Amino acid sequence: MPFEDxxxxxxxxxxxxxxxxxxxxxxxxxxxxxxxxxxxxxxxxDPGSFMESGMYAVSNRPEDKESTPAxxxxxxxxxIAGREAAAIANDFTVKGASSAAINIKKLKHMKxxxxxxxxxxxxxxxxxGARMPDVMGAASIGSKDDPVEYQRLRDSPWAAGVxxxxxxxxxxxxxxxxxxxxxxxxxxxxxxxRLVSMAIGRQVDAEELGGWRVHSEVxxxxxxxxxxxxxxxxxxxxFLSYLPGNNMEAPPEHPVPAGSxxxxxxxxxxxxxxxxxxxxxxxxxxxxxxxxxxFEMKSRYGKAIVTALARLDGKSIGIIANNPLHRGxxxxxxxxxxxxxxxxxxxxxxxxxVLLVDQPGFLIGVEGEQKGVTGKVMNWLNAMTLVTVPKIxxxxxxxxxxxxxxxxxxxxxxxxxxWVTADVxxxxxxxxxxVVFGVSPDEPGKYQDAxxxxxxxxxAYDMAAIYTAHxxxxxxETRNWLIRMLEVHRMRLTGGVGEHLMRSWxxxx
Numbered sequence: 001m002p003f004e005d006x007x008x009x010x011x012x013x014x015x016x017x018x019x020x021x022x023x024x025x026x027x028x029x030x031x032x033x034x035x036x037x038x039x040x041x042x043x044x045x046d047p048g049s050f051m052e053s054g055m056y057a058v059s060n061r062p063e064d065k066e067s068t069p070a071x072x073x074x075x076x077x078x079x080i081a082g083r084e085a086a087a088i089a090n091d092f093t094v095k096g097a098s099s100a101a102i103n104i105k106k107l108k109h110m111k112x113x114x115x116x117x118x119x120x121x122x123x124x125x126x127x128x129g130a131r132m133p134d135v136m137g138a139a140s141i142g143s144k145d146d147p148v149e150y151q152r153l154r155d156s157p158w159a160a161g162v163x164x165x166x167x168x169x170x171x172x173x174x175x176x177x178x179x180x181x182x183x184x185x186x187x188x189x190x191x192x193x194r195l196v197s198m199a200i201g202r203q204v205d206a207e208e209l210g211g212w213r214v215h216s217e218v219x220x221x222x223x224x225x226x227x228x229x230x231x232x233x234x235x236x237x238x239f240l241s242y243l244p245g246n247n248m249e250a251p252p253e254h255p256v257p258a259g260s261x262x263x264x265x266x267x268x269x270x271x272x273x274x275x276x277x278x279x280x281x282x283x284x285x286x287x288x289x290x291x292x293x294x295f296e297m298k299s300r301y302g303k304a305i306v307t308a309l310a311r312l313d314g315k316s317i318g319i320i321a322n323n324p325l326h327r328g329x330x331x332x333x334x335x336x337x338x339x340x341x342x343x344x345x346x347x348x349x350x351x352x353x354v355l356l357v358d359q360p361g362f363l364i365g366v367e368g369e370q371k372g373v374t375g376k377v378m379n380w381l382n383a384m385t386l387v388t389v390p391k392i393x394x395x396x397x398x399x400x401x402x403x404x405x406x407x408x409x410x411x412x413x414x415x416x417x418x419w420v421t422a423d424v425x426x427x428x429x430x431x432x433x434x435v436v437f438g439v440s441p442d443e444p445g446k447y448q449d450a451x452x453x454x455x456x457x458x459x460a461y462d463m464a465a466i467y468t469a470h471x472x473x474x475x476x477e478t479r480n481w482l483i484r485m486l487e488v489h490r491m492r493l494t495g496g497v498g499e500h501l502m503r504s505w506x507x508x509x
Contacts, residue, residue: 005095017055017069021093029093035229037074037091040124040163043080043233044087052076054106061134068094071103075110077119080237083245083252086114089124090170094458096128099169107169108149115155116247122236123160123177128167129191152176154348154503156246159239161232162186162215162222171210174221176507178345179297181232182212188221220301220337238295242309242316243349249505250350250496251316255292261479263287268475275423276399281306281323281356284396288356289480290314297342302334302487303325303327304363309351315485318346321356322407331403332363336376339406343383344505350498352390352486355408361401381405383505384412389499390489394478395422395460395469409468417471417487418460419478425458 001009020026020036029036035043041050053076059068072094077086088110090097114121139301152158152173160177162170166188174180174188182188189210197204202416215222223239226232244251266288272279284296289310296308303326308319320339322329346353362368362377384391393408395418404424405412418424463469473481491497 001007003070013056020069020091023317025093033228034164036093036134037089037097037124037126040089040161040229040233041074041078041087042269043230044122044124044237045080045085045259046082049079050076051078053109057102057106059134060101064095071106073103073106075106077113079239080120083158083240084117084119085111085122085240085245086119087122090126091335092126092128092164095131096165097126097410098128098131098134100131100134104169108146118156118248120157120159120240120243120245122159122240123170123173124233125160125166125170125174125188126164126186127166127168127170129170150176152504152507154247154344154500157243157349159236161229161236162188163232164457165192165230166210167192175312177458178243178348178507179223179236180221181226181235182215182222183229183232184212184225184227187211188215215299216298218301220298220334220341223297225300239309242351243387247348247350247500248497250491253314253316254290254293254311256311256314257292260290261288262291264476264479267478271397271421271475272400273421277382278324278328279330280325281321281358285310285319285321285356288312288482289319294319298338302332302336302338304329304331307338308444312354312479312486315486316351317350317486318320318342318353320353320358322359324358327363329359330361330363331359331377331406332368333371333373333376336373336380339380340376340383340505341366341507343380343387344353344502344507345390348500350389350491350496352392352413352489353387354482355391355393355413356484357378357393357395357399357407358397359399359403359407361403377402383502386501386505388501389413390486390491392482392485392489393417393483394473395419395424395463396475397421398423400425400431414489415471416463416469417473417481417485418463418469418477419475420460420467420472421475422460422463422472423458424460 001362026036030316055070056066059071070091072091073088074091075088076299088107110121158177159179160174162174162182164186172187187206188208212225216225226235242251253451264287270279270283289312293311294308298307304323306321306323310317310319320342391408391413393413393416399407407417460472464472
């Protein structure tokens with residue numbers, strides 16, 4: 001065949017792939033305000049940097065070859081803020097982006113390249129699940145010989161977007177990712193509501209099964225919730241800006257925005273003098289870190305603790321902060337799981353951890369015990385022993401009980417400072433007075449005397465006297481103290497790289 005004809009065929013096949021599921025289906029998505037798979041890829045990558053892989057792939061079933069451009073998954077490589085990354089976007093206009101033999105090969109190739117070449121991978125999920133009848137029968141589902149298909153060793157960062165109906169593999173990869181953002185109106189579940197309804201014999205509502213509230217507030221699988229596809233993809237890009245391309249690199253550094261730290265002089269105004277009054281820890285964090293760098297994760301889940309990425313002097317840090325605004329900062333089962341997940345992220349990708357402490361202990365009661373809170377508390381402490389990146393702890397107000405250790409006490413942090421307001425003990429003095437001395441507020445004289453006795457030896461200076469706290473600081477010095485201590489504890493001998501002892505810890509607890 002002449003070169004000219006061969007090139008015409010190449011162009012025709014290319015146009016067929018770019019047409020995706022056809023103009024009618026693409027128009028329907030546009031009318032719904034949804035980006036298609038190729039538009040999502042374009043939003044993710046720097047202009048002109050995308051190199052597609054598998055554009056000419058189609059179904060291996062003869063009857064589907066002409067109706068499966070790119071076999072329902074758009075994949076390839078591009079740059080995000082100048083750094084290489086891989087991505088795979090499900091094309092819902094082609095057989096509902098269902099998983100089948102060829103597009104699974106494409107997915108495996110993307111994962112393999114990302115792992116071997118040390119680049120992040122992004123999964124833009126939307127899928128009806130496995131493709132029928134392709135996967136029916138032992139010859140298909142029973143012949144898979146890939147025991148490590150769903151193994152996750154965190155060689156490079158994974159980020160995912162739940163951008164529509166996500167059943168089957170799109171749910172698996174979202175749940176395995178280091179960061180997952182969900183667009184409102186999307187659903188993530190093992191199987192569709194229709195199939196679930198048939199299985200259990202009653203109608204199941206899609207939102208109840210796997211809507212954004214379920215996964216951001218109950219299961220904790222979703223890190224952020226947004227309104228549009230564009231916002232979801234922008235969140236993924238922002239997340240990746242804090243992380244290295246792979247686990248053998250230090251995180252990237254960024255210029256320090258003008259005005260960073262300017263609010264430290266007013267930080268005392270955010271903290272009530274009475275330990276019984278609440279405040280929003282996020283406002284305190286915002287004063288300390290570089291301006292506009294706070295990137296919170298799982299904000300709707302385990303609200304008594306804030307977990308967030310941020311920058312301090314242009315360098316990535318992970319923040320774990322008790323938040324008295326919710327339940328007085330008492331730590332429950334959800335908070336424990338949230339922190340474990342965050343430890344895994346930070347340690348796997350060489351991000352130092354800063355703990356900001358103001359907690360009354362663990363949440364006690366029936367619900368916590370039914371959720372196995374004791375085991376989760378132990379998992380947290382076990383995780384801390386495996387974290388090899390620097391851990392710096394600042395006790396702001398109170399810190400009571402075993403949770404003192406969970407928040408960096410007991411040798412669980414490389415450096416500990418107390419604010420002058422710090423109070424550290426086994427339990428709140430008012431409770432101790434009632435437990436130890438058997439008095440109550442109904443006996444004011446005896447009660448106040450007992451409280452005073454239980455309050456002895458609990459100050460910042462008492463911590464410093466036994467060298468459990470390495471410093472006592474003015475709260476207004478916190479930003480500068482943290483910057484200096486993180487510089488002292490920088491991982492010089494390994495080029496900023498930790499040991500990654502948690503690289504195989506389950507992502508979804």
